[in-house]
Amino acid sequence: MRTEICGQSPLLPASSMAMSSFAQQFGVELPLIQAPMAGATTPELVAAVSNAGGLGSLGVGYTEPQAILEQVARVRALTERPFALNLFVLPDDFVPDMAAVAHARARLDALMEREGLAVRTTLPTRWAPRFSEQFAALCEARPAVASFAFDLPTPAQMQELKRRDIRVIGTATTAAEARAWAERGADAVCVQGAEAGGHRGGFLHAGETPLIGLFALIPLAVAVCDGVPVIAAGGIMDGAGMFAAEVLGAAASQLGTAFLACPESSAAEAWKRDLATAEDHHVATIRSFSGRAARGLRNRYVEAMEGAADELPAYPVLNALTAPLRRAAAAAGRADLVSEWCGQAAARVRPQPAAELVARLMHEYRLARRALAH
Ligand SMILES: Cc1cc2nc3c(=O)[nH]c(=O)nc-3n(C[C@H](O)[C@H](O)[C@H](O)COP(=O)(O)O)c2cc1C
Known part of the structure; x- marks a missing residue:
């Protein structure tokens, strides 16, 4: 269908529209999000990605409220660009x-x-920090973007975020979860394919662990999100992968493992080394x-x-x-x-400073896009 509408390079105009609207909506230059990785993302990593034009994300799911505020202050000392704070939605x-x-x-x-x-x-x-207190710290910190995994915030919490002009990205592992986020008012839904490193972010389907591959999940989610942008996550390690996700309908890509091996990540040296040989x-x-x-x-x-x-x-x-x-x-x-x-394609990590990795990913992305246009 898109082929008929868009002619010779069918997918480019439609997806570049999605891409630029994503960038406009989230105040960034690039359709690239560095994934929040609780325990591995640092203010230095987040700021380096945001300064390079992507959206850096600080994973603070394991962090107590006061430390969240301190980490946000460190990010703000390093960048004036938008960044995301990420929490796990859990009972208190x-x-x-x-x-x-x-x-x-x-x-x-x-x-x-x-x-x-x-x-x-x-x-x-205590088994974990209290979510309500972490959420209050997030509201006080007022990042440009808040992203969540493990469940939906309540409607009242969503209203609170909107009142503070904080954009919301929700994590979904199935089409039903993507629809639930769109209906709850998320500004974008990050679909986490089976390939994704770290915890599964899903919340419906009790007793099951849905493991849907990203190639299947992107179009399934796009079909039910009613125009809410879909972000692709899971196993993407280069710009060609980002472009492939875009061709399938994603507005942006969220990469975690690719950034784990950066010097700015706080993953242990042994962990970084093991990624490359995984x-x-x-x-x-x-x-x-x-x-x-x-x-x-x-x-x-x-x-x-x-x-x-x-x-x-x-x-x-x-x-x-x-x-x-x-x-x-x-x-x-x-x-x-x-x-x-780590994600499924961990062995493809390319250890280098985060800003260089962002530039390299975008170079590859543009090459892939140009290759399809010819
Ligand atoms: C070490 C690690 C920690 C992660 N921690 C979080 C987290 O705190 N919050 C979250 O929403 N996602 C987290 N994720 C999942 C990412 O958001 C994303 O889905 C995943 O990294 C994408 O797959 P990839 O690692 O193959 O790029 C984590 C992933 C990794 C690898």
Whole structure:
């Protein structure tokens, strides 16, 4: 259909319109978002991407409110451009099944003992920061863009964001979730294909972990989003991939793993090194670190916990239990016991400063677009 409408290079005019409207709407120059990556994005990374014309995103899902405000101040000291703050939408309080917690602790402690690490699990004072307090900090910080994963903010929270002129990007892993975000009033929906690194951001479909490939998911989401721009995420590592997403109907691309290896990212050196040598069949969906499905490298810990994932407490309880173990393992140089999240195409990382990576991605994107035009 588009072929008939647009003639010889059918997809370019339509998608470039989507692209420029995305850029206008979000106040950026490029159809490129550096993904929020809680635990790995730094103010330096975010500012470098935003200064280069993309949308840098600070992942603060694990961060307490005061520290969120401090990190935002550091971003603002480095850039005047728009950037995004990203939160996990969760209930404020969790009442876990303490028998399941005890079972998980016994299993984790036994594993640490077998591996010769002195660290043991403890009961944290809180399982996760309170979302309502993080949300209040986000409103106070007033970034140009707020992005969310794991659930929808309430209608009242959406109104609060609109009142403060904060644009909203929601994460969806299925067409139904994309529609839910569009109906809730999101300014754009980021569809997370099965290829995506890190936690699955979905919230419908209890008891399932939808893993829909990005090529299928983009057009499915575009069809139900009623004109709300769709952003593509998952396994995109170069400008040709960004352009492919655009051809399928995406208004912009969100890349996470590609930015993990930048010097500005706070991923551990061992993690950065392991990305480059990751074999595609060792990049898996893993539940045993946090209690929520996430894509990362299969390693010794993942294999040791195989078969136990369904008995373990759900996110964020398991995440809080394993956090001190992961920290101790990292400090002991045991990357094989640490969560190394990454997308399906991790081996294609190109370690370089973020501004250079943005320029390179956009160069490739323009070459791909020109190649299709001829
Ligand atoms: C290390 C890591 C941490 C992530 N943390 C977050 C997060 O805090 N919030 C979020 O919405 N998405 C998070 N994601 C998912 C990204 O938003 C995005 O969906 C993903 O990076 C896209 O796939 P790619 O890594 O192959 O580019 C994370 C991804 C990675 C790799």
